[in-house]
Amino acid sequence: MTTSVSLGTGASMPIVGLGTWRASEGQVGQAVRAAILSGYRHIDGAFVYQNEAEVGAGLKAMMQQGVVKREELFIVSKAMEELVDCGLVKAIGVSNFNQQQIEAILNKPGLKYKPANNQIECHPYLTQEKLISYCHSKGISVTAYSPLGSPDRPWAKPDEPSLLEDPKIKAIASKHSKTSAQVLIRFHVQRNVAVIPKSSNPQRIKENFQVFDFELSAEDMKTILSFNRNFRGFKMEWASQHKDFPLNAEC
Template sequence: MASPCVELSNKMKMPTLGLGTWQAPPGKVEEVVKFAIDAGYRLFDCAYFYQNENEIGNAIQQKIKEGAVKREDLFIVTKAMEELVDCGLVKAIGISNFNHEQIERILNKPGLKYKPVNNQIECHPYLTQEKLIKYCKSNGISVTAYSPLGSPNRPWAKPGEPVLLDDPEIKEIAVRHHKTPAQVLIRFLIQRDVIVIPKSDKPQRIEENIKVFDFELSKKEMDVILSFNRNWRAVPALQAVNHKDYPFKAEY
């Protein structure tokens, strides 16, 4: 089942659910992307920093040649700039990890050519980002959630840090709906009108993660999950904590 879409402020349509490709290993990611396309994924989140974009491009080209998908059906996210929009190489421009003060500076920038249509931020039940999401939406900026499962495989994890997928209340809700905890976490964000990009290189998980459009969390369940917020970041980017533009010191 293909994902529904969110309409961006520039009228482009962005799938609600996509595949994150961070940590997708070279030598494996090509097959992962081909499998994901066959499973119905049409949004792929990439970055030069991940050092695997060549293989992702190869996979996409092969699937287009096979006739499995058309290029215009795919929404490919990478980290780009205004000049690429001018050249016709990029159809929409977004931002990532911007707090509301930084977004305000962009929106008030003299000569701004392209208003950002999306802000990609860490978001999950332990970091619900309610104020930032509300601010973005009030300015016509959609939101994409990375690390929606709490980034359980992050290499810098410390003993004793919370494991979102093991949360007993999330597990209880999952059992009630005959779903996995991961599916509940993805559905939670979709029902908040947030685009979600869970990462996996396991075919079974890739298939499971897109099967989230056949159930709905109740308002009570949504409120319970929202109450888990503890402003905890799985990806605090501490290597940049002393940078003048480090975004996570602001409340939102």
């Protein structure tokens, strides 16, 4: 049973992690503690989320209580080459990069560190098959953010599709006696794609990690992959005029 993905550096990253984007103050620390107690060892964060201090406090509490050791944890922030040089991080990656942009990095003269991971929006409405295949062909692992379609995104419109309510997803979930969320997470696990569902609800956090005791059939996977409509919940329109805007490319 696949529980981790291998990085080009030789490190192993747990395939299911906890996302912390939009996890509010006063809740994210509790979410981190609930995740650790449920078995998570991969926590995804970023300085821009403005909650890393509380994430760190939650992790520290779990370590001080002897629940987990630091060396058992895989903690993601958004870092650069100098931090590898200093020994502060073991691997660095990129986020939202398309194939052309990754090629530009790989062909950069004097490249010091090849990207270990590309973190991208990915779910059945945006399957990213070409980009994932390309990354894997280059030895770059992929992490899927917004795997449940980010239903709580503030800019969602009433007429936009909902993965968690999709009848076909619900039917597959019912067949396996699982939740729709568990099916959506398992979908990535079987593609060897790391996945970071976000929740602040302790019960859902626990449920989201219970995806290693069942397997989607080849027919299930084919059905889910057929949902692709290149729908993005994160269009990043605020950056659309930037010369390096990555989302206009096919992959």
